[in-house]
Amino acid sequence: MIIELPSQYERIEGKNDFARVREGVLELKGNYDFEKIMIEMAYLLKGKNRCHYCRNSVPEDKITIDHLYPLDFGGVTITNNLEPACHSCNSKKSNMNQFEFNIWRTINSKEEQKSFYHKTIAKKRARKMNPKKKKGFDLPKKWVTYRNLSAIKKITKAENRKSERFKKMLMFARKYHKLPRPLIISSNYILLDGKIAYSVAKVLHFEEVPVIILENVVVLR
Ligand SMILES: [Zn+2]
Structure with a gap:
């Protein structure tokens, strides 16, 4: 797959260690922290002061990074899977993916939200723990x-x-x-x-x- 990259990026860690974007390709050499680079790039691409879900503005020091497809179900730390979110949305979303969370947000009662959450997660967990399901991930x-x-x-x-x-x-x-x-x-x-x-x-x-x-x-x- 092709990941989203900023048009310009350079991070020099040492004499022979760097991460840089050249003509649409991320080049890595030596010691690099891939996860850190992905998070830094996600903020460069998507901003650092607005929540992707509620669209509220968030001060830079309060912003969190959310995995659209959650880590617990195979979600990976690449720019395409990262969005800035406020602490409240991020913790409510928990192990739901962005589509499930969008449905959850339209549910009016707290009880029904709870039941939707449990049903959704139980279904995903069953798939994850089924040895016959080769791809049990919650990922495209x-x-x-x-x-x-x-x-x-x-x-x-x-x-x-x-x-x-x-x-x-x-x-x-x-x-x-x-x-x-x-x-x-x-x-x-x-x-x-x-x-x-x-x-x-x-x-x-x-x-x-x-x-x-x-x-x-x-x-x-
Ligand atoms: Zn939010």
């Missing part, structure tokens, strides 16, 4: 594809396999025979985000893994 289908794990290169240091996040994801993948989130890779197949999921797939010898390939991002070596 065309974003996600499958690739051999061996085709993906990881150039950052190894993940801490004793961390709680690693153990939790390992348990999920072992139980449901799939990853709870896709890996994000550059056009030249270098892992950008999803390091824990990558390590879990390695440990469990998964052959194929869900990936989101960012066609307009390249890692320079």
Whole structure:
């Protein structure tokens, strides 16, 4: 997929470490924090002083970043999935995606809102935990594809396999025979985000893994 990029962007971290946009392509080299870059870009593209949902103006130091498709259901930190939101909308939206939240907002009674929320999340959870549903994510289908794990290169240091996040994801993948989130890779197949999921797939010898390939991002070596 092609992600939204600002026309100009440059972030120099060190002598040989940088992130920059050149002719519509995000070039990354050396040490970079992909998540941080995506959030910074989302604010550049979408502003920092208005909530995407209620359209109220929000002071810059009170703005939060919302994942249109929620993190818990495979939502990824890429510009296309990020919108500035006020704290109130962000916490009300919780694990709903933007479409579900828009419906939720039209419901008048608190009780019915509650019941809508629980039904919606239960349905998504059942899909996530169904081993037969290969793509159990709450994400646009065309974003996600499958690739051999061996085709993906990881150039950052190894993940801490004793961390709680690693153990939790390992348990999920072992139980449901799939990853709870896709890996994000550059056009030249270098892992950008999803390091824990990558390590879990390695440990469990998964052959194929869900990936989101960012066609307009390249890692320079
Ligand atoms: Zn709001």
